[in-house]
Amino acid sequence: MIAEITQSDYSQIINALDLLALPCPHCKCVGMCIFAYYIRRVKNCSFDEKTELRILRVRCLNEECRKTHAILPSTIVPYSQITMSDTIDIIHCESKEEAAEILGRNLLLDPKDIYRTRKRFTEYWKSKIKNIKATMGDSSFFTACIDKYRRHFMQIPSTLCSSYSCYHLLWSALPF
Secondary structure, three states, X not given: OOOOOOHHHHHHHHHHXXXXXOEOXXXXXXXXXXXXXXXXXXXXXXXXXXXXXXXXXXXXXXXXXXXXXXXXXXXXXXXXXXXHHHHHHHHHOOOXXXXXXXXXHOOOOOHHHHHHHHHHHHHHXXXXXXXXXXXXXXXXXXXXXXXXXXXXXXXXXXXXXXXXXXXXXXXXXXXX
């Protein structure tokens, strides 16, 4: 199971990062600076409430690029409020009883969340992960998704990333 992250954990990791050593996922030039922060809400069963994380956005220092990127922990699915742990549980559930168990464990989820997550997985990711030689949920699995498909696992929108992204660097720094 993937451990959930708290604001304290996230802040500790962010404070330890050397932003000037981070390469830009877009242009590959080294060097980022703090651009902004935003609040990200996640439906978190560990706390029975939506967890709010203050997520860091960084900007590439390359004058020709200047792209901004969010530094997300691997416990968060891009463009989703459902944690990676719950997402993986939903993907593996095979019956209405198992779905009800997930809903009972995380009261913030509803049946539509389960439907949308399973649909996203079936339509986009199910055939792709057969080509990945790692266990779903391991750090090597997430890295393989980025390397092979230029997407974070369960990411659908067209924002591309690379194995040099801040997300990948943050995963290896997590204290779990």
